[in-house]
Amino acid sequence: MPFRKLAIATALATLPAGAALAGGFADEIVEAPVQIVEPVAPRGSLPGWVIPAVLVAGLVALAVSGDDSDDDEDSAAF
Template sequence: MRLTKTLVASTAAIAFAGSAALAGGFADEIVEAPVVMVEPAAPAGSIPGWVIPAALAAALIAVAVSGDDSDD
């Protein structure tokens, strides 16, 4: 009787260990792609930064040239 209980217990342990060893199956492993950090690009303006100061300078020069200094 004692031998039968030992034999049943060891058979159950072997069956349990065998089923756990094959739990993964033969499917291909899933490999995730590496995470790539992409930094956002600086927003591009519609006009270059030098256009507005150049336009202001041209406007000031035009006002200075067109000033009416004649004594007519």
């Protein structure tokens, strides 16, 4: 019976030591640093000034091509 008490005492003594060493040899887990990536605004196919320039050119062409001159050939006969 003393052997049984000795076995129980030895088991109880080694239990905390086994738990303390559990996983002691594992590699340390190191997380990668967080990198904040700012989104880049997509560039359009045309610069911002092209469409207004085309509109202005169209209005100028419309104004130049207007036919409201007073020099008609039919009205030149006095």
